[in-house]
Amino acid sequence: MTLEAEIGALLTAHGRTLATAESCTGGLLGHRITNVPGSSNYYRGGVIAYANEAKEALLGVRHETLLAHGAVSAETALEMARGARRRLGADMALAVTGIAGPSGGSADKPVGLVYIALSAPDEERWERHVWPGNRLENKERSAEAALRLLLGYLQERERSG
DSSP states (O other): OOOOHOOOOOOOHHHHHHHESTTTTTTHHHHHTTTTTTTTTTTTEEEEOOSSSHHHHHHOOOOOHHHHHOOOSEEEEEHHHHHHHHHTOOOOEEEEEEOOSSSOOOSOOOTTTEEEEEESSSEEEEEEEOOOOHHHHHHHHHHHEEEEEEEHHHHHHHHHH
């Protein structure tokens, strides 16, 4: 069973819904989720917010957050996930923001830096990754890591009843 199908089965079994907010992955996360037949039963949709203005307008990311921490930060990823949950009426949401490359990096925020966040009713979590690949590899690794973050959360809830 694929990662996406396993997530879909767990969401379906518990009657939960999912939304996504993507920046550097450009819709790849939503693409992977919707590759599963029946995903319309649990996937509410996604927002691809590449520009900071779109993050603010579509996902409710605070301008102050972007000024203080930047678009590529744990704080922004969490606000993106919260905004996707709220705007799309989902039980949980995943968000991805980062620097896919090959340019755009700095000493503090190198190419390949990605933050992934999960917002759920009972918990929020985030991860920081620095991928060593090219643009496409970084996007693929980021989408994979986001799905794994969600699967881990769902499996923990499954075990705890």
